[in-house]
Amino acid sequence: MEILNYPETTYEKLPVTIFENAQEGAIRAAHEIASVIRSKQKEGRNAVLGLATGTSPINVYRELVRLHKEDNLSFKNVITFNLDEYYPMKPDELQSYVYFMHEHLFNHIDILPENINIPDGTLPIEKVKEYCLNYEKKIEAVGGIDVQLLGIGRTGHIGFNEPGSSNQTVTRLVKLDPLTITDAAKDFIKEEFVPLRAITMGVGTIMKARKIILLAWGEGKAKILQKTIEGNISDEVPASFLQQHPNVQVIVDQWAALELTRIKTPWLVGVVTWNKELIRRAVIWLSLTTEKPILKLTDEDYKDGSLSDLLVEAGNAYQLNIQVFNTIQNTITGWPGGKPNSDDTNRPERAQPFPKRSIIFSPHPDDDVISMGGTLLRLVDQKHDVHVAYQTSGNIAVFDDDARRFADFALDFYKKMNLGNGQMEHLHTEVVEFLKGKKLGEEDTSVVQDVKALIRKGEAAAACRFCGVKEENVHFMNMPFYETGKVQKKPLGEEDIQVVADLLQKIKPHQIFAAGDLRDPHGTHRVCLDAIFAALERLKGEAWIKDCYLWLYRGAWQEWDIEDIEMAVPISPEELLRKRKAIFKHQSQKDSPVFPGNDKREFWQRAEDRNRATAQLYDKLGLTEYEAIEAFVRHKF
Structure with a gap:
C-alpha cells in the first residue's frame, strides 16, 4: 500500500x-x-x-x-x-x-x-x-x-x-x-x-x-x-x-x-526540491498574493514571499518571471484541434493531422456543453470530425413530474395519430400509478427509468444538433454501472470498460476529451474516467493510440488550478452566448436541476462564471485579457 x-x-x-x-x-x-x-x-x-x-x-x-x-x-x-x-x-x-x-x-x-x-x-x-x-x-x-x-x-x-x-x-x-x-x-x-x-x-x-x-x-x-x-x-x-x-x-x-x-505552499515550510511544476506554482502564487503581474515581480517580492531559495535556484526575478510567463502564455490557443500549416513547437496541440477525429466523453448528457461547450463549438467550426459520447443515461436527474408530462405527451400523440394505443395506455397507467405512490428515494421502475433516459437523450441530441455535430457522431453508451435507478451506483464492471474500448476502437480518435474529476472519489465522473483509463490500457497496443492525446476538462463546479492548465481555449462573448444556448437545450436541467449540489446558480451561470474567472486569473498574471477561457490538462497515458 x-x-x-x-x-x-x-x-x-x-x-x-x-x-x-x-x-x-x-x-x-x-x-x-x-x-x-x-x-x-x-x-x-x-x-x-x-x-x-x-x-x-x-x-x-x-x-x-x-x-x-x-x-x-x-x-x-x-x-x-x-x-x-x-x-x-x-x-x-x-x-x-x-x-x-x-x-x-x-x-x-x-x-x-x-x-x-x-x-x-x-x-x-x-x-x-x-x-x-x-x-x-x-x-x-x-x-x-x-x-x-x-x-x-x-x-x-x-x-x-x-x-x-x-x-x-x-x-x-x-x-x-x-x-x-x-x-x-x-x-x-x-x-x-x-x-x-x-x-x-x-x-x-x-x-x-x-x-x-x-x-x-x-x-x-x-x-x-x-x-x-x-x-x-x-x-x-x-x-x-x-x-x-x-x-x-x-x-x-x-x-x-x-x-x-x-502541500499547497511547501516553500513556507522549509527547503524544497524545485522542479518546473513547483516553480510555476510558486511564481503564480506570488503574483496573485502580491496582486502584481508576473513580469512586474521583483527580487524583493520573492524574498518577502519566503521564496529566496527559489532565487538561489533560478538566478534572479527577471529571468524567472520571463520563463514562467512564457510557459503560461504557451498554454493559450484558439485552435484546440491544432492549427494547420503552423509551427506547433510551443502549442499545446499538434498541427497535423488536420482535420482530426475528436471524441468528447460526457459522463452525463450535458457535461459536454456545460464544461467545454465553447471548445466543442470551436472544434466543429474548424472542421474537425467531432464525436460526442454520452456515457450514462442521466435518468435519475429527471424530476418525476417531467416523466409524467412526457408520458402524457406520448399517449396523446398515439391517440392523435390514431395509432394502436392499447399497449401505450397500459404503459402510461403504469407510469402514472407508480409515480403517484412513489416513496422518497424509491428506485424507479424500468419503464419510468426509460422515460427519464429518453428525456435526457432527446435533450443531448438537440444540443449536438445546435452545435453542428453530425447525428451519426452522437453516441449514447448507457454504461451499465449507472443503471440502478438510485443515487448509489454499482462498481465499475467489465461491460462498462468494454463498451468504451469498442467505441474508441471504432473511431480511432486523434483527440479524446474527458471529464477529469480525478479528485472526486465517489461520483459518476470519476467512475466514467476510470472506464476510459481502463479501456485505453486495454488498447495500448493499437497503432492509432500512439498518436492520440487525452485532454481532461473539469465540471460545472470547479476549474483546474491555473498552475496545472496545459491548454487554455479563449471564448469570445459571441461563443459564450452560443454555449449558453447549447446548455439551454437541456430543459430538464434548466432553472433547478434534481441534484443542484451546494451551488444555487443554474448550470449555464456556473459555467460562464467559471470560464470568466479563469480568464480573469490570466489577466491578473499579466496575460491577454479575454472574455472567458475553458481549460484543459493533458493526461499522459
Whole structure:
C-alpha cells in the first residue's frame, strides 16, 4: 500500500497520514479497527466502536466486510454506537442511518443485533431528552468507546455537531446547518425533504473515545480539513476540538490534503526540491498574493514571499518571471484541434493531422456543453470530425413530474395519430400509478427509468444538433454501472470498460476529451474516467493510440488550478452566448436541476462564471485579457 510521504510541518496540530487515493486510506482505517477487534477478542472482552455514516466510511465498511468473509474477522464481540440519526426518521426509510448501516455493514457480518445501537428517530419529541441521557449511560455502561470513526462535514461538523457546538456537548437533539441540509439533498432529492433536526452524540461524547479516526476524501473537504488541522480551536469548527484529544489519527487522500501548507505552499515550510511544476506554482502564487503581474515581480517580492531559495535556484526575478510567463502564455490557443500549416513547437496541440477525429466523453448528457461547450463549438467550426459520447443515461436527474408530462405527451400523440394505443395506455397507467405512490428515494421502475433516459437523450441530441455535430457522431453508451435507478451506483464492471474500448476502437480518435474529476472519489465522473483509463490500457497496443492525446476538462463546479492548465481555449462573448444556448437545450436541467449540489446558480451561470474567472486569473498574471477561457490538462497515458 503506497503512502505519499511529505515533509513534517509544525503547521499541523493533528497527525495526518496522506494516501494516494481514498481506497487505500479506507483500507488502512479498516485494518486499524480490525486490529482493535482482534486484540479485544484475545482478551475475552468486547470491542466498542463508534460508527459514522455518509460517503466517507463506505469503503471502510466494505473492507471490514471483506475481512469478515475472507479473513475470518468476527464481530460477535463488537458493540456499536452510531453517531447520529435524522429526526424525525423511520428506520425503514431509504435515507435513515439504520438503513445505511445495515445496507453497508451489519447485513454482511456476524454482529449480534442486540449489540447495535443507533439513535432512534421515531421517538415523540417529549421523550428525546430522556433517550439521549440513556444513550450516554449505555456507552458508559459498556466501558466507553474504543475507536470512534468520524467523517467531517463542510461546516466542520463531526456527527451533527454544527458550528457553535462546544466540547462539553453530549448526545442531544440539534438543528441542522443550512449547508449541511444542502449537502444532504442528494439523498432526499430536494432540500425541502431533508429533516431540519437530528439526534447526535456530542463533541464531549466523541472526545471520550480512547482512539479517534477522522476520514476525509476529495478536494471538497480540503478547506475545512485545513482549518481543522492547522487552525485555532474554535466552536466555529467543531472538528478543531480534536486537537485536544491525545489519540487521533487523520487519514486523508492526496486531494483532501491539497490545502495543507506542506502541500499547497511547501516553500513556507522549509527547503524544497524545485522542479518546473513547483516553480510555476510558486511564481503564480506570488503574483496573485502580491496582486502584481508576473513580469512586474521583483527580487524583493520573492524574498518577502519566503521564496529566496527559489532565487538561489533560478538566478534572479527577471529571468524567472520571463520563463514562467512564457510557459503560461504557451498554454493559450484558439485552435484546440491544432492549427494547420503552423509551427506547433510551443502549442499545446499538434498541427497535423488536420482535420482530426475528436471524441468528447460526457459522463452525463450535458457535461459536454456545460464544461467545454465553447471548445466543442470551436472544434466543429474548424472542421474537425467531432464525436460526442454520452456515457450514462442521466435518468435519475429527471424530476418525476417531467416523466409524467412526457408520458402524457406520448399517449396523446398515439391517440392523435390514431395509432394502436392499447399497449401505450397500459404503459402510461403504469407510469402514472407508480409515480403517484412513489416513496422518497424509491428506485424507479424500468419503464419510468426509460422515460427519464429518453428525456435526457432527446435533450443531448438537440444540443449536438445546435452545435453542428453530425447525428451519426452522437453516441449514447448507457454504461451499465449507472443503471440502478438510485443515487448509489454499482462498481465499475467489465461491460462498462468494454463498451468504451469498442467505441474508441471504432473511431480511432486523434483527440479524446474527458471529464477529469480525478479528485472526486465517489461520483459518476470519476467512475466514467476510470472506464476510459481502463479501456485505453486495454488498447495500448493499437497503432492509432500512439498518436492520440487525452485532454481532461473539469465540471460545472470547479476549474483546474491555473498552475496545472496545459491548454487554455479563449471564448469570445459571441461563443459564450452560443454555449449558453447549447446548455439551454437541456430543459430538464434548466432553472433547478434534481441534484443542484451546494451551488444555487443554474448550470449555464456556473459555467460562464467559471470560464470568466479563469480568464480573469490570466489577466491578473499579466496575460491577454479575454472574455472567458475553458481549460484543459493533458493526461499522459
